[in-house]
Amino acid sequence: MSSTLERHVVTVGGLRVGAGAAVVIGGRVSLRERRGPAGEVLRERATLVEPSCAADLPVIAARADAVVVGAAWTRDIPLVRAAAGLGLPVVVERRPSASLEEWLGLADYCAAEGGDQVILCEGGRLNLGLLRAARTASGRPVLADVSADAGLSAAAVAAGADGLVLDHSLSAGADGPAPDRSLSAGADGLVLDHLLIAGPPVPRASHPGDDATADRTAGETARGAMAGEAMRVAEEAVTLVGALLRPETPATLPECREAIDRVDAALATLLERRAALAGIVQTLKPVGGFAGRDPGRERDLVARMARRAPELGEERLAPVMNAVIEAGLHLAEDRARR
Template sequence: MTSTLERHMVTIGGLRVGHGPAVVIGGRVSLRPHRGQVDAREALGERATLVEPYSAADLPAIAALADAVVVGATWTRDIPLVRAAAGLGLPVVVERRPSASVAEWVGLAGYCAAEGNDQVVLCEGGRLDLGVLRAARAASGRPVLADVSRDPGLAAAAVAAGADGLVVAGPGGSGGPGGSGGSGASGPTDEAADVRAAEEAVTLVGALLRPESPATLAECREAIDRVDAALATLLERRAALAGVVQRLKPVGGFAGRDLARERALVARMATRAPQLGEERLAAVMNAVIEAGLHLAEERARR
């Protein structure tokens, strides 16, 4: 994001993409595998979040059953189909061809907007190029999704790179450009596990790296919940490391506390949290350290 561009926000299936926390979008479905031989309504069966058509013949069903239409990476040069998709009035998710530059990608999104539909979201999929994702987000001001269906392990990195949302393919969905569901060559993945991994990424990494400006009490409490989840995860990790330290130190437990090191730790933390300051942080960290020491003693007695 740059200071000269106003951030866009697009609502897809009730999720605000580009505003507030990163989101997880499940149920990406591609009609391409049917190659037009199955009626789109029959193929979809029920409402879906993101749907990629095979041809213009699929668009009426998508208009009726989808929350957003996907301009798939394989047909971004089919301008008549792009224009028809933009004309549905649904949010348009524009994927990047693997060889496309940021300018080409952003330009295609602008082309959709020129058709009278400014509800445009960029989507990086396939073998994710997170540098390109970040650059497109900054250059366009538009929300950017990362389709992690092929490799859910990249969810945290995608959020850290600035993705406004993560896409996880649903049953029969596509694993990004050229994909057919699953995670690369390893075969189908557990969709529920992939969704959980994506949700963890937007909660924990988002809480650390994604600025939020909640406007309501409910939004503020949700943001606090995300920060608290990240805190709990870090505190658990710190306690585990503190337990290792206790086993390595010549004198462990409360008797082995290094108060000078603790004061230096608090001073370093205060540079990251100047509003809290050393005095308040010292009280917090004393409680954290004592909790870790008590836990280490309990484990030693087992």
């Protein structure tokens, strides 16, 4: 299917996946990784749930927004068939060694078994080229599971991911302690486990063994902060990168306002960056500040921008860029006086 044709859109827990803005889906739960009966693990509604066996499926049908065909058992055809037949949206993860054709073939099988509400999901060591190819070839929404490395969120959105998936512990951790902004979510990734943080520890009287408890509490707080940072990184990626690279055609006033908010967020980020660079320029020019403005360069700048934004044109862009340049110069002067 050509990427220019109308794309599949699948609704998961109120989120429209596959058209418009990219989304963050927090709440993937794997019953294969959790101990205990499904009814005890899923005491509350969850977004994406992977079964461990067919016995889990009735609980998933009642308490999940979508069922996950996990990468570890895509060849378990009886379980795949039963999961696809629940009547829920189906998220088909790619087995690490699976080719594009195998991945898309399994998605088509699930669609035939339970309806066309099927989403593809790339996880583990993300193959972003394959993610993009799957989206183009199938027309289906494609998610990127960034639970193991939130630092790949921006790259995944840039590659065309319709959404980012975070493990349940990450999405729950976002409501815990405020994230430490010094934490890194870069290429080395974030090492996180499945510990849920409900809030700050309750003070209590000192008892023997409190040192171990304090160490455990400190570890939980740190992990909660890292979880919150992972969620922040994912949300920033869908907002900023999505605003720059994902075309949107909102159909309602609220959707239009949300799209404008995303563009404004990206615009503010770029303006702040431009102002910082303009401040550096002032230290390198022979004559800085307003006296050092170069009208010829500014006209060339507006002309280049007009080629990217022909509908606005030079006449409309000129006053906008003049205001941007002046704001940057004022900021540079303020910083010089500090």
